[in-house]
Amino acid sequence: AFIPENPDWFILSADYSQIELRLMAHLSGDERLRESFIEGGDIHRETAALIFHVSPEDVTDEMRYRAKSINFGIIYGMGAYGLAKELNITPEEAQEFIDAYFINYPNVNKYIINQIYSARSNRFVTTLKGRTRYLPNINSDNQRIRKSAENIAINAPIQGTAADMIKLAMINIYKKIKQKKMKTKMIIQIHDELVFELPESEIEPAKSIIKTEMENALKLSVPIKVDIDIGKNWLEAH
Numbered sequence: 565a566f567i568p569e570n571p572d573w574f575i576l577s578a579d580y581s582q583i584e585l586r587l588m589a590h591l592s593g594d595e596r597l598r599e600s601f602i603e604g605g606d607i608h609r610e611t612a613a614l615i616f617h618v619s620p621e622d623v624t625d626e627m628r629y630r631a632k633s634i635n636f637g638i639i640y641g642m643g644a645y646g647l648a649k650e651l652n653i654t655p656e657e658a659q660e661f662i663d664a665y666f667i668n669y670p671n672v673n674k675y676i677i678n679q680i681y682s683a684r685s686n687r688f689v690t691t692l693k694g695r696t697r698y699l700p701n702i703n704s705d706n707q708r709i710r711k712s713a714e715n716i717a718i719n720a721p722i723q724g725t726a727a728d729m730i731k732l733a734m735i736n737i738y739k740k741i742k743q744k745k746m747k748t749k750m751i752i753q754i755h756d757e758l759v760f761e762l763p764e765s766e767i768e769p770a771k772s773i774i775k776t777e778m779e780n781a782l783k784l785s786v787p788i789k790v791d792i793d794i795g796k797n798w799l800e801a802h
Contacts (some may be wrong), residue, residue: 566751566798568761574794576767578774579800580730580756581789582607584639587722590784608632615664615689620640629793634665638672639722641715652788676718683717690759691724692782693732726756727781733781734758739771760799 568575585607589597600607612623612631623631633650642650666673683689688698697720704711710802730753737758741748748762748770757779760769771792777792795801 566759567796570761570763573761573763574767574796575751575798575801576760576762576770576774576792576794576800577776578617578758578760578792580726580778581791582720582727583726583788585635586784586786588639588672588675591721592669592671592675592727593785594669594675595673597669598786604787608635611635611665611668614668622676630661634661638662638665638676639719641676641711641718646775651773653729670793679721680714681716684715686725689717689720691728693728695724695728697721697724698764729781729788730756730758730778733778736777736781737774740777742767742772744773746770759801 566575580783582601586601588594589601592758597607600610606620606628608628608631609620609623612618612627612636615631615634616623616627618627623746630651634647637650639646644655644662647653647662648655651658673752679689683699683702687700687702689694690696698712699717701709702717704710704713710786734750734753738750741750745770746762746766748760748766751759751761753759758774760774761769775790775792779788781788
């Protein structure tokens with residue numbers, strides 16, 4: 565595991581919480597999905613309650629696990645066969661889950677359809693910051709190639725915007741740390757996580773700077789949440 569260069573220092577891990585689902589809520593404008601994040605609910609538990617027709621209190625761990633797979637699978641364009649394999653169920657059962665999901669989150673379905681139609685016309689999609697992902701194969705006669713491009717059309721604006729956000733946060737955090745002449749060092753970015761090493765005396769001010777800049781890197785219609793943990797090594801900081 566990563567350890568600080570100075571044995572008296574600590575590792576700080578700052579991780580965006582469910583950033584891709586939050587971006588889906590923002591981009592799709594789905595009210596139910598947005599409300600869940602605004603109210604600080606457990607989106608996987610709430611999704612499970614909706615698709616299994618039970619109260620949130622009656623959601624089992626297995627139900628929540630399945631709902632989590634559906635929540636993230638939808639973002640990546642997973643179909644019934646992919647979800648069936650993921651959950652070890654029949655494709656027919658998987659399709660029922662997907663249909664139930666779209667009934668309860670209708671604007672997510674609209675977002676997906678609109679992204680595909682827009683990409684077919686324009687042959688590209690963009691992030692919220694305007695970065696472009698070109699899709700030359702979106703109208704391919706080869707179904708497998710076309711489906712892959714359609715999945716990118718759905719997901720690239722989400723993953724790409726998440727990448728934009730963390731890079732903007734990195735720039736702003738670096739500036740703030742430099743301004744305050746702190747010893748805190750940014751070590752590495754890993755997906756939606758930033759890792760730092762720092763002296764104990766700077767833990768609280770660093771946490772404040774990092775959390776503020778990451779949660780405000782881009783203004784969305786849902787709150788952004790960052791989880792921060794501290795440890796003597798990277799493992800402990802999770």
